[in-house]
Amino acid sequence: MDLLEDTGTGGNAPEFSVSEISGAVKGTIERSFGFIRVRGEIGRVSRPSSGHIYFDLKDDRAVLAAVSWKGQATKLQVRPEEGMEVIATGKLTTFPGQSKYQMIVEDIAPAGAGALMAMLEKRKAALAAEGLFDSARKRPLPYLPGVIGVVTSPSGAVIRDILHRLRDRFPRQVLVWPVAVQGEACASQVANAIRGFNALEPGGAIPRPDLIIVARGGGSIEDLWGFNEEIVVRAAAGSRIPLISAVGHETDTTLIDYAADRRAPTPTAAAELAVPVRLELIAQIQNFGARLSRAGTAAVTLRGQRLRDLARALPSADSLLSGPAQRLDSAWLRLGSALKGRTGDARVRLAQAGGAMQPRVLRQGLEERARRVGLAGEAMARGEARLLRDRGRDLREATARLAPRRLVERLDRPRDHLAALDARLRAVAKAGVTAEARRVAAVGRMLEGLGYERTLQRGYAVVRAGDAVVTTVAAAEKAAMLEIQFADGRMNVGGKAIKKAGKSDEPEQGNLF
């Protein structure tokens, strides 16, 4: 009943299959949202090998699944990255297989320059922290590169500007590596080109550049965005070939500028950094050539001049040689006669010596020597016998002298000597003590004579007040009691009474005057 009633109550409504209703929803959504722009933050991004890009768009309350199909993905102005604030353009559709709806994204634009700049600053700081912008990494540019590699668009003003300026300054061999200079493909192509130039073998079929220029004309920040991408920055920083970046106008700065070895404000300026001016170099070489000839000639002429100066100062050969020549002449003249004289002398001496050389003379000498040898032999024999005899006698005498009695005698003698010395020592000590006693008595007497006591016997007296000796009237007047020492003892005198007696004397003396 319930079932029947149920079917009965819904009887008016059409009945859909799942596919039918899903299809209907899909149609409705696609018609209603066929072209939309959605602003939001990019969430999780996944890039499977299929080439499609899947990501989320989100705000604080909702999430919208988004996909960019392979064909479209490469044309995106901005590569979607997590955290990026963007405005995505596209349409809504559904995915009936999972009861889902999602946005097909055809283009992504950063949501305002502020958001983009904030992201750029963050990326720049991260890459700088890695050391990719360190000045120590920078390579010097070659003075005159033989081959210059240019990474840029093959069509457009940029490559023409560069070639033109190179032609003006110093025509060189140029290799253009064509790349897209904006859009999704830009970053990967530029990075590939930088790596590609570095990968070329020196001396290979394609000449390896001595210098790379990465160039692009001016554009909006979005146009130049590829040159801010991490892969480009890393490729530039890793380039073993010195690299000049020239992206945008003077005021545009992209991250590749920080990683490049030099930054040129414009592509034309890059060409100026790349090569010197040939005509200036020719002039310079000619100048060096002229200076070389001048200095080389001067080196010779200056020395020639000096040689001539020195030659003038040299004395003439005649004056140097005349003295020795004269000495030679005179020596020559004396040589003949001296030689003659010398041979004459020698001849005379030879004759003399020859006269003495006769056999008789020699024999006499020999006989005399033989006789002296015989005599010496006899004397030696006699001497030997006498020597033996003498030594024997000496020995016997010495043996006789060796008797114990003599040793005892030699001991007794020192013993007697010791006793005598002892007696002498005692006598001397005694005498010494007596003499010292006498000296003490004498000194005592001397002391008495020098002391004041002896003076007392001659009529002097010592006046004291207490322990102090009184030597002035003034001191005596002050004392209460005076003690007078005579030779035979001491007595006390009342100070005042004596003072009065003194005073009474004084006026009498005063009257005399």
Next chain:
Amino acid sequence: MTDKPVEEMSFEEAIKELESLVGRLEHGEVALDESIRLYERGAALKKRCEAKLKEAEEKVAQITMNESGQATGTKPFDA
């Protein structure tokens, strides 16, 4: 002064040495033998520099690539 053969020198090496060599020679404090040697080397360096300056032919080519983006060769470039 390097002993590198002049024929193997880059333009920059040659012009640098030429400059310092001219300076030494002008100073006049080198022995005669040495100054003659310097002069001869200077002349060779100058010749080397001039030869390098003569190699000033413009050649522009474009890199050609395979599908994976690797350089395969060059073709004439027409801007």
